[in-house]
Amino acid sequence: MRTPLDKFYPLIPAGGVGSRLWPLSRAHAPKFLLDLTGNGSSLLRQTYDRLSGLTQSSVMIVTGESHAQAVREQVRELNDTDFVLEPSPKDSAAAIGLACAILYKRDREAIIGSFAADHVITPVEEFQKVVKEAVETAATGKIVTIGITPTEPSTAFGYIKAKSSLGIDNAPSALAVESFVEKPDAATAADYVNSGEYTWNAGMFVAPAELMLKHLKENEPELYAGINAIAEDWDTPQQHQTLQKLWDTLPKTAIDYAVAEPAAAAGDVAMVPGSFTWDDVGDFDAVTRLNQEKTGEKLTVLGEKSNVLNQDSSGLIVTHAERKIAVIGIENLVVVDTPDALLITTRDKAQAVKNTVADIKELNLNELL
Template identity: 35%
Template sequence: MITPVIMAGGSGSRLWPLSRKLMPKQFLKISSDNTMIQETVLRLAGLNVTAPLCICNEEHRFVVAEQLRAIDALGSIILEPEGRNTAPAIALAALSELSKGNDPIMLVLAADHVIENQTEFRRVVQNSVNLAEHGKLVTFGIVPTHAETGYGYIRAGARIEDSSQDKKHEILNQVQDDGVGVQDDVSVQSEQLNAFAVDAFVEKPDLATAQQYLDSGEYYWNSGMFMFKASRYVEELAKYNPDILNACKLSVGNTSVDLDFIRVDADEFAKCPDDSIDYAVMEPLCQVEGSDSVVVVPLDANWNDIGSFSAIWDINDKDEQGNVHQGDVVSQGSTNNLVIAEQKLVATVGIKDCIVVETKDAVLVAHKDKVQDVKKIVEQIKADDRCEANLHRQVYRPWGNYDSIDFGKRDQVKRITVKPGEKLSIQMHHHRSEHWIVVSGTAKVTNGEDTFLVRENESTYIPIGQIHALENPGILPLELIEVQVGDYLGEDDIVRFEDRYGRTSK
């Protein structure tokens, strides 16, 4: 049985302002009505897999749990205290499984890829299981469609013979000897595996070099997807990067369970080197003379890592003028554009090959040839200490969400939605008072020593320094308007005394 390991880290800064630090692209609906992490799990349907093991950071833990729970696929979630790249993250997953007495075949997937031909994806994965069972470290190489400079490449070497084929032929011969027609045994299939030893992993090339790679037919795009037994990954990591392995062992050796999450030792993990699986294991292993332990299996399934807005334009249907429009968009004399309108009417006149993205709190306008530079805008916003790099105007919490609809020097207005049965922490503020006006539903309010219900079109007032709490006791969502007034309105002016989500103040 395969254990899917979903890598859900990353900030997706090239897709700003859709993607932000606290709600990056893997948790957004980019290509369907499901989010990207949900699509990653759903495309495994039909494979013999366990519930997924997800690796994410502390800030995203509730989003991951909620989105996986929504598709009935909540498995284990390991929290990285801080990002240390893919090699340590995969080590945490492998060591966690081995500590439970398991040694599964791990299918390592990124949470932010689009694969349109899911049938072909599942076929290739299933046909690669035998390689992993026999100790190979499999990477899936994307069959290139053009000379791409934004991806790393894998150079394929000698073809790998699949030992399972001999076994299949033995079964077929036995069936014929027993006098049974082969066509009567539909469960027996013989399919030539297309797999090659990896000669080298290659960095992102310039355009001329990328064209040479494409023309040679020997190179594949590096997808960042892998398959191997947990013990084999640990074995090779011990050879080539023992510092990573030792730090991860100490981290996993002192874990704690918090709600749906597995927390590793933060102090030990902080000592772990930062390295990718390619640099830490795959590249040094494939350079060993005579080694065919690293294997590339070609995958031709309309794969895209959605690394820029141009990729979103590529995967979506276009109108007669080559435009992709999402939301309320009116276009006149404009061609080959991607226009996304989340909140307002967006109109374009006479523009070509452009990206226009409107969200509640930011607008991006860029030429398609410059979309890789969007990350530079994010870096500038961060340097200016602006919140738009980290947060959307609408912020999701485990109890629901809030939308900051207006902000002044000494006041802020939020629209708050609390899910049925959920409760915000028992808390207080040093610098602000709050007025709550219920728009729909019923609120159960704790205000100092008093607890009472506030119904639709009713309100209550929380003074500065008052211990308080908000709860939705009903079966429908609770919506209210919160007006904050004070000399400081930051989210860090919250002292939590009790919280069902493990966020009490230290």
């Protein structure tokens, strides 16, 4: 008899550039391939290591064809059958939906778990404990989200409302989800946090592949038909040809809209609280905070530390160029020095880096993206 964990297949969607981390994160070197915590491992590699210890199955990675070589170099344990390579960028429903369809074709009892490639989570043991509860809950016929206790009334995340215990053996923390809420305004976010009834939606979920595909078929029939046709030819000589033929015809939509929200309305969604520290490393302020919490240093230097001359300054310097950088008496600075671009800002303006990226696009300076 197979246990729920025996049927568990983790998958890692590895996409997106992370425009708030420009000029460090680029199209050719996206956020998930970078070491932003100073421990010698990329965010992708850290994600893989957290998941590989949970299951006897291989981890599946969904990423763009242009990143295939770099991803393979970072996760050498995986085989070609463990990759889904997107011919072009699509939203999360196509990427995760196709992975679900492939895994369902290989194993009709598959329970999939989707975990973004670019998050920082500690401690690993607590994360794995939560995922095991989520797998047990998914085995009862639920799509299970992992909710993160808010540390502030953030407007950058969606929220999950869940209160009632499901009373599931081996998953005592599992709650029934009442609703998903998209990114709120500041006042609404404050109300959510003060109520104590909401958690952040961190985009992590565990579910039977069959149930995911059922909701996808009901809510996005065109997308379902396309990924199902691709999956039918997966692991055959026609795999690449069918993927190239059909991929660009797939509608673009997020997995929350396509599956999670309608599934919650149908009573098919549960939530397990994430009793671990989580950060989506969304900007350079987050990079600074994560490193300072670890080292206690006022000024974090990522890269060649001998390139930085510091007098009474605090914040973050990323040095990926040859020149020396001298900083004197500046609090909460952010300097990112690369061979072809230099960013200078402050921690409290870190979110505005995305506006610079928008300006670069408008000026058609595509070599800098």
